[in-house]
Amino acid sequence: MLLDFTHDHDGERLSGVYGGDPSGGTAVVLHGAGNGSMERLRPLVREFVAHGCRGVAFDFSGHGESSGRLSELSLRRRFEQAVSVIDAYAGADGPLVLVGFSMSGQTVADLVRHYGDRVTALGLCAPAVYSAEAWDVPFGEGNGRFSGIIRRPDSWREAPALQALRAYEGRAVLAVPGADAVIPPAVTEAVQDALAARAQYTRFELPDAQHQLGLWFRDHAEDRREFVEAVLTGLQDRGWSATRSWVAKQLGPGRSVADSGLLSGGWSSQMRRLMLDDGTDLVQRTFVKPFFRHHAPGLLSREASVLALLAGEEGVAAPRLVAVDATAEHCDHPTLLMSALPGRVRVDEDDLDRRLDLLAAQLVRAHGVVPAERPRTYQAWTSPARVRTPDGALWERAVDVIRRDPPSYEGRFLHRDFHPGNVLFTGAGPELRITGVVDWVETSWGPADLDVAHCSTALALLHGPERGLGFRERYEAYGGRGLADGSDHLYWRLLDALAYSPDAAKLAGPWRELGRDDLTPGVLGARLEAYVHGLLKRYG
Secondary structure: OOEEEEEEEOOEEEEEEEEOOHHHOEEEEEOOOOOOOOHHHHHHHHHHHHOOOEEEEEOOOOOOOOOOOHHHOOHHHHHHHHHHHHHHHOOOOOOEEEEEEOOHHHHHHHHHHHHHHHEEEEEEEOOOOOOHHHOOOOOOOOOOHHHHHHHOOOHHHHOHHHHHHHHOOOEEEEEEEOOOOOOOHHHHHHHHHHHHOOOEEEEEEEOOOOOOHHHHHHHOHHHHHHHHHHHOOOHHHOOOHHHHHHHHHHHOOOOOEEEEEEOOOOOOOEEEEEEEOOOOEEEEEEOOOHHHHHHHHHHHHHHHHHHHHHOOOOOOOOOOEEEEEOOOOOOOOOEEEEEOOOOEEOOOOOOHHHHHHHHHHHHHHHHOOOOOOOOOEOOOOOOOOOOOOOOOHHHHHHHHHOOOOOOOOOOEEEOOOOOHHHEEEEOOHHHOEEEEEOOOOOOEEEOHHHHHHHHHHHHHHHHOHHHHHOHHHHHHHOOOOOOOOHHHHHHHHHHHHHHHOOOHHHHHHHHHHOOOOOOOHHHHHHHHHHHHHHHHHHHO
16 A cells, blocks of 8 residues: 655655555655656556565656646756655665656666665666756756757767766666657667666566656556566665575585675676685676677687687686576576686786787787687678768778678687787786786687787777787787788778777777776777778778
């Protein structure tokens, strides 16, 4: 049963409902903008109560039964009203489950920043996020400053809400309607990328629904129940119950995880260091993003077999395989457990020439591996039909280079994702050493040119076009052989480089987390263009 309440805050009377036992956590359900109200959310609140939570919902000022004018409301006032209601009806402690529709996606992100680790689960339903400039501006009548800010193209891309969601490590469910005329797909994908960075994330598809998911959940009891169950999965472990149980079984009796921490630099998967009570460390790779989760059985099975192969190889320091659950039969997400290697990723400018020499020599040694069974043939990461480039003759000429059949090549064992973000270093100056090469999920059979090309693209973006253009010569100076010449080599180099057009900033996200704040979209775009120009001049 839900009880009505009124709550006074900052001169407004906020109307709401609550019910259930707070000992199981409190689910706070927040409606969207416009004609949104808590009335349509009552069945969802009851569902959370039926699953053992306290449920709370209320009307923001200017909505439903609450006082005030909608034109005077703002994102800041929404946040402050939500905090006031939560503090009054969810108590001073205890886990919080935050569910936000549309505009309340922003409010949920603000609350995550405010309440920190107390927030154990999120449910975001067709959420919106906004630029910092919009946060304190009254909504007005639909044609004022707030509307101008949020209608400015791409104004949301630097939204602080995305950073708050990226830092969140609990359970998160993103409900996505099949047709959304309000929230651009790019916003939804940005929210997904942010949540998949650290959270125990699930995408909840509603293919027949439209933007107003509050109405959908009101009228579709089965979807409502499944959504609530998804949000509350493993609530006591912030969503990670199944994975933690599986890891404990792999350790065996007498060993346990004393602590854990997320490792920086991952993009396709979440990487965590597990510190065991016996003083040893393991690394856990988890595929959370829907695309990589879908392909995880092949990716993780391949990595497991490659790690077993490399255990007997001299000169290629790779992690030792501990266990793998490639299909998430036992874990919350597909997961691989491996030993931790010493060292750290280096993307700074110190000792750069020495590091590039070590990278080239290490790649030569990797290409010398002769497997008993060849891995799969390489897959191209773009094509003339899929590539998107800026306008201009330079880019047209670059795309024309890859409008041909691939050149013939002498096959080699390829890492396929070899770049500075997947190599660990220790020491400095003359003592600088590579201590490990990680991320073997894309291991393939193909031309050495492809690994050289991929590392070269990364170096061009990280350290400038000349560093990328010169990596081939370093590779050959350390014994690398079999690279193509002229237009054939240009094909492989551009096949890789064009995969990062026009959004090279996506590749650099993990590098920025490692301190390279200078790698802005403008810098990366200019470097990629200069690198492509240099390739065409040198090999074209």
